[in-house]
Structure formats: structure tokens, C-alpha cells
Amino acid sequence: MTPEVRTERLLLRGWQETDKPAYASLNGDPEVMRHFPTPLTVEQSDEMVDRMRGHWASHGFGLWAVERLDTGQFIGFTGLAMPGWSNVPLVEVGWRLSREHWGLGFAPEAARASLAFGFEHVALPADEIVSFTTTKNFKSQRVMQKIGMRHDPTRDFDHPLLPHWHEKAHVFYVIDREMWRVQQGSGVAR
Ligand SMILES: CC(C)(COP(=O)(O)OP(=O)(O)OC[C@H]1O[C@@H](n2cnc3c(N)ncnc32)[C@H](O)[C@@H]1OP(=O)(O)O)[C@@H](O)C(=O)NCCC(=O)NCCS
Incomplete structure (x- = not known):
């Protein structure tokens, strides 16, 4: 059972079969x-929903389906994942929202809860x-900057699964427990 988290404007919840059409349209x-x-x-998008459920089942954390509390609309995902391609275990915070819900601060709000x-x-x-x-x-x-992460240029990388892609160059951001704790105390992360 996926734990639910409520923020000021959002519900982070487990995936439902009924999310698949809206998720496919976003993707x-x-x-x-x-x-x-x-x-x-549509097939790739549906498979991704199944994989996200599987990640929750095997790790006890994962990417939540995100719903607006005011309208009850499904708007995309935010949460935590372990990238399968990395040769060292990493926990990543990530987000993907449908376009009509951009620019309202929803990704940072859900990411702080993540x-x-x-x-x-x-x-x-x-x-x-x-x-x-x-x-x-x-x-x-x-979004990374707004949630208090810092760019670590020494860990920037070319995506190993996409060696020929024109956007293979990636920037790497990090937040450690101490940075996160300091933000909680200062109120920056709220
Ligand atoms: C990335 C994404 C999740 C952001 O979600 P969001 O809820 O709209 O985030 P915000 O409301 O905080 O708005 C984005 C911020 O980026 C800024 N921004 C937008 N375009 C920008 C640009 N070209 N250059 C710099 N900053 C930009 C906005 O001004 C805003 O910052 P501000 O509040 O300081 O003004 C959303 O755009 C998305 O789903 N994109 C497609 C999927 C994706 O790329 N996911 C990430 C893959 S790693």
C-alpha cells in the first residue's frame, strides 16, 4: 500500500488504473x-505506471501520482526513484506534470514533501x-534550486543509456541531510 502525503495544495498517492489515460496523454x-x-x-506510458508501482512494492518508496486537492485532477508524478542505470545506488527526486499545471509551483511543493x-x-x-x-x-x-539542492559540477555526466542523443549531457544536483535539516530550521523549504 503506497503511503499518502498531503501538502498545502496536493495529494501524493498511489497509482490507480484510471490514471493511465491521463498519464499517457501527458507522456x-x-x-x-x-x-x-x-x-x-500509450503502451510505454502504461508500462511505466506498472514499473512505478513495482518500485514502491520492492523499495517502499517511489514516484507518487499527484492530484490537485482543489479539483481532484491527476496532474503527473513527483517522488523518489532509484535509477536502474547507475552503478552506485542513488535515490533521485523527480517530477513530470501535464502542461496546463506548470508555473504554479506544484513541482517544488510536491518535491519538498518527497x-x-x-x-x-x-x-x-x-x-x-x-x-x-x-x-x-x-x-x-x-525546481532543483527552489527546493534547496546545489549543483555539483564534479558529478555532471553524459547519460549512459543515451550515448548518441544530442541532450546526453546532464547536470547533477544534490541535497544532503545536513543541508535539508538547516533548511527545515530556517523555513526556506516551506
Ligand atoms: C519541470 C516541471 C516539473 C516544473 O514544474 P512546475 O510545477 O511548473 O514548476 P514551477 O512552477 O516551479 O516553475 C518552474 C520554474 O522554472 C522557471 N523557468 C521556466 N522556464 C525557464 C527557463 N527557460 N529558464 C530558467 N527558468 C525557467 C520558472 O520561472 C519557475 O521558476 P520561478 O518560480 O522562480 O519563476 C514541468 O515543467 C514539467 O513537467 N516539465 C516536463 C517534464 C520534465 O522535464 N521533467 C523533469 C525531467 S528531469
């Missing part, structure tokens, strides 16, 4: 998928949570 939008190699087909869940409830392999995106995905980098 089929070229603008949402601008910094990915291609939009996803960091809290990670630092409070997950046995992290290293005492840090990381995030990465292509060097060109400035919106996503802005």
Missing part, C-alpha cells in the same frame, strides 16, 4: 517530453538525495 505531449528522446506511446519522506522514512544508501536533468532543461533545474 504523448512533445512539449512535456521536450528534454527526453521522444514522447512515449525530500521530507526520503530523509525521514527511507534508508538512503548515502545520506543524500540527488536529481539530474539535461543541461538544457532549465525549468527542472529551477
